Amino acid sequence: MGESQGTLVGVAAIFLTVAVVTLYMSNAAEADLVVGHYANSCPTVETIIADSMKNSIASDSTVAPGVLRLAFHDCFVRGCEASVLLDKANSEKTAPINVNLHGFEAIDAAKAAVEKACPGVVSCADILQYAARDAVVLTGGQSWDVFAGRRDGTESNAAEPATELPLQTMTVSQLLSVFALKNLNAAHMVALSGSHSIGVAHCSFVTDRLYPNADSSIPADLLASMKASCPTAAATTQLNLDEQTPNTFDSKYFDNIINNRGLLASDQVLLDDSLTASEVQANNGANFGTKFAQAMVVMARYQVLIDNAGEIRTNCRNTL
Ligand code: HEM
Structure with a gap:
């Protein structure tokens, strides 16, 4: 083997080692989270x-x-x-x-x-x-x-x-970048956005879609009801995030988006990118439950503290 080939092999070996160590470090905390962690210490x-x-x-x-x-x-x-x-x-x-x-x-x-x-x-x-x-x-x-x-x-x-945190004014590529920084891909992001199947948004998060000029993609009847809930740009009232089943955790949120009836701009932009749009379709139905669950497991691993890091608070509002 020539000198330059030897150097190349050496450099490749260093890269491989760094890659393996980095991978190990990024997965180390995740590996230590387990289902049933409290099975002995707090079974109930x-x-x-x-x-x-x-x-x-x-x-x-x-x-x-x-x-x-x-x-x-x-x-x-x-x-x-x-x-x-x-x-x-x-x-x-x-x-x-x-x-x-x-x-x-x-x-x-x-x-x-x-x-x-x-x-x-x-x-x-x-x-x-x-x-x-x-x-x-x-x-x-x-x-x-x-x-x-x-x-x-x-x-x-x-x-x-x-x-x-992401903002409701972001483009789909900006949203994807924010989620990627948390180890979440497009499929995770779209499934997690399905959280907007329940709950509300205050008018301040949608009035830019209504005033002074209405977002032309909003269907007329939805626009009328959004304006009725938020009569002025300064309104402080709230709207349901899912107009169909606002209190039930289901896939209707995705059906809304497919029909241009997403409430937040950041809900509706999920149709702007082919990858996120196909995930919207994939979540619209029986697969949503499993896709959401998988994405929550991934999100809930992000930068966790384990072993001797941090503490176990006795009151969640105060450190020890
Ligand atoms: C994709 C990026 C996201 C954006 C831009 C976004 C933005 C928002 C905004 C503006 C509101 C209304 C807040 C208010 O009125 O004060 C809201 C509500 C909510 N968001 Fe998101 N969100 C996103 C993703 C998520 C994710 C990933 C989850 C959970 C895993 C989530 C769960 C919720 C819930 C449950 C509500 C309703 C809260 C309530 O009723 O009090 N959101 N979101």
Whole structure:
């Protein structure tokens, strides 16, 4: 072998080693999350959280979409480590994009019930992911196994949500880039957007589609009803994200989009790209439940803290 060939082989070997080590490091945290993480330390944890969520949603049905959105806003900022739950000064929940987040009391209630049975064992980050799954199931969606073993972060910074979360004004390629940074591909992104099968948006997130000039792609009857709900550009009321079945977790959200009836601009732009458009079609029906579940499992692995990193909070609003 010549000298230059030897050098090439050497360089290739270094690249391969770096690639393998990088791959290992990026998967290391994921590998340590398991289904049944608390089987010995808190065997009833999932039942306790499900019961607590059932009570919370029974007394306030808006808790279901509220908690699901919390899980998303947690994972996209610093990873799924419950930073969105912290009450510190200048924490994430004070960021403008998070101003309408809600459902925190339901997480407090679930945490209190879990602490009673198994003090100091179950992280708030895991409770949030279990509760999000339960919110989907309790509104009619398909269940999935939640991988657990996350620990709670101690930092939360008001400046970060604005740079990490997607906006409803983004183009489909901008949305894809934001999700790619969280290890989520087009199929994951479209399935996860199906969360907008439940819950509401405040008028401020849609009035740019209505005033001063209406988005010409909005069908006339939908435009009229959006304007009735948001009579001026400054309206502060809310609209259902899914006009067909606003309180049921199902695939009608995708049917809306196919018919140009997505509420947010970021819902409707999913038809603008051939890949996301074909995923919209693929989610419109019985496959949605499985596709959504798979995407939630991937999202819920993002930058988790494991082993000795972070802590297990006793109150989800405060670090130890
Ligand atoms: C694709 C990018 C996304 C954008 C641009 C987006 C944007 C929004 C906006 C503007 C609202 C209304 C907020 C308000 O009125 O304060 C909203 C609501 C909501 N989002 Fe998203 N979202 C996206 C993806 C997701 C994902 C991935 C999830 C969950 C996995 C999710 C879950 C929800 C839920 C459940 C609501 C209703 C909240 C409630 O009723 O309180 N969204 N979203």
